[in-house]
Amino acid sequence: MSSKPHDNSRNVVFLVVIFIFFVAVAIAFIPAVNENIAEGMKQITGQSIDSGSMNYETGTIFDTLRYNRSIHILAMLLLGFGFLMVLIRGHGYSSITATLLAVSISIPIYMLIKCYMGEGTQLSIDGFMWAEFAAASLLIAIGAPLGRMTMDQYILLAILFVPVYLFNEWLILESGMFTGFQDTGGSVVIHAFGAYFGLGLVATTAKKMSDGPTCETDSMSNQFSLLGSLVLWVFWPSFTSAVASPERVVLTAINTVFALAGATIATYIFSKLIRGKVDIEDIANASLAGGVAIGSTCDIANPGMSMLIGLAAGILSTVGYSIIAPKIQKLIRGTDTCGVHNLHGMPGLLGGLSAIIITGNAGTQIICMIITVAVAFVGGRIVGAITGLLGRKQELYSDLDEFGH
Numbered sequence: 001m002s003s004k005p006h007d008n009s010r011n012v013v014f015l016v017v018i019f020i021f022f023v024a025v026a027i028a029f030i031p032a033v034n035e036n037i038a039e040g041m042k043q044i045t046g047q048s049i050d051s052g053s054m055n056y057e058t059g060t061i062f063d064t065l066r067y068n069r070s071i072h073i074l075a076m077l078l079l080g081f082g083f084l085m086v087l088i089r090g091h092g093y094s095s096i097t098a099t100l101l102a103v104s105i106s107i108p109i110y111m112l113i114k115c116y117m118g119e120g121t122q123l124s125i126d127g128f129m130w131a132e133f134a135a136a137s138l139l140i141a142i143g144a145p146l147g148r149m150t151m152d153q154y155i156l157l158a159i160l161f162v163p164v165y166l167f168n169e170w171l172i173l174e175s176g177m178f179t180g181f182q183d184t185g186g187s188v189v190i191h192a193f194g195a196y197f198g199l200g201l202v203a204t205t206a207k208k209m210s211d212g213p214t215c216e217t218d219s220m221s222n223q224f225s226l227l228g229s230l231v232l233w234v235f236w237p238s239f240t241s242a243v244a245s246p247e248r249v250v251l252t253a254i255n256t257v258f259a260l261a262g263a264t265i266a267t268y269i270f271s272k273l274i275r276g277k278v279d280i281e282d283i284a285n286a287s288l289a290g291g292v293a294i295g296s297t298c299d300i301a302n303p304g305m306s307m308l309i310g311l312a313a314g315i316l317s318t319v320g321y322s323i324i325a326p327k328i329q330k331l332i333r334g335t336d337t338c339g340v341h342n343l344h345g346m347p348g349l350l351g352g353l354s355a356i357i358i359t360g361n362a363g364t365q366i367i368c369m370i371i372t373v374a375v376a377f378v379g380g381r382i383v384g385a386i387t388g389l390l391g392r393k394q395e396l397y398s399d400l401d402e403f404g405h
Helices: 003-028 035-044 054-084 092-116 125-143 151-174 187-209 219-240 246-275 280-297 303-332 340-359 362-390
Strands: none
Touching: 003 092, 003 151, 035 092, 054 092, 054 125, 054 219, 092 125, 092 151, 125 151, 125 187, 125 340, 151 187, 151 362, 187 280, 187 303, 187 340, 187 362, 219 246, 219 280, 246 280, 246 303, 280 303, 280 340, 303 340, 340 362
């Protein structure tokens, strides 16, 4: 009992420090403070381009189209992931708040770091969408320890996640060391990275969380989770086509829908075959595995191949939830609350491997996948150790310790 005043004072100090940190982040986005921001402002407001030129008009059209997709992705992040993670009974307030905080923290931090790396063009619609990808990967990672971290820990996790994610993104996509790596829609660098980062978090913090209640769902929480799944399903084509070349956008969207359709069909069939009856948690999660797996080849595959990838991903994810998950739990000695390994980890790697069939570049593809998994898992373990310094959640899988009503 005597430790509570100390814990409360420590929490107050932490929150004040975080607030001051984000005041500094906001100031760093002022053009007078940051030359790269100033240059980016000129570009997005058209001050550095002749407004009557063809390049300006064409650029404006493409930016408008990308803006539409960026808002679709934002809907995926807040509505899709938010509702999908309301699967835990009595944890809905925490799940939604953690989602809001994760997106609110990761997007500006990602864009700020990129701008200070000398990339003023990050203050653009393309830069904004890349920041949204980082937020998506963060939300995937949060799904693994969901219900077993305090809100303060989610805040610190979001701040620390972005630099690790950026390092892997630079190493794999920007350093020039891995030319030929195929991952347009982020099967590996977004989905698999987030999943294995999350498993690293669980592996580090599991001992502190092993003596609490188990995660439970009910009819209401499952219905909210299904709603989140539907939102993700609808907007997934915008996610995969966000950075695809303009002439490939339509093909990418069609391929994504075919992959999602294949995964949904496979999930229903194999959930019933394996379990005897359909598990609604399989439908809410494994049916999305096609969107994860098609990411690597979304703009170079054909609809038939996309549907085959989706079918395979649906089977793999359903088997993951029903058979593989308990084995992974024993391996990492912790619980993957949302089953991110089953939905994002294994299907993400499947997507990376499927690219080999089309590109034939097996060496680069496999090396990048191994590096991504290693960086993510090690990074997750390190960040898990740091967030663990803030203590532990008192009421596991419950809103009661942090929300009044």
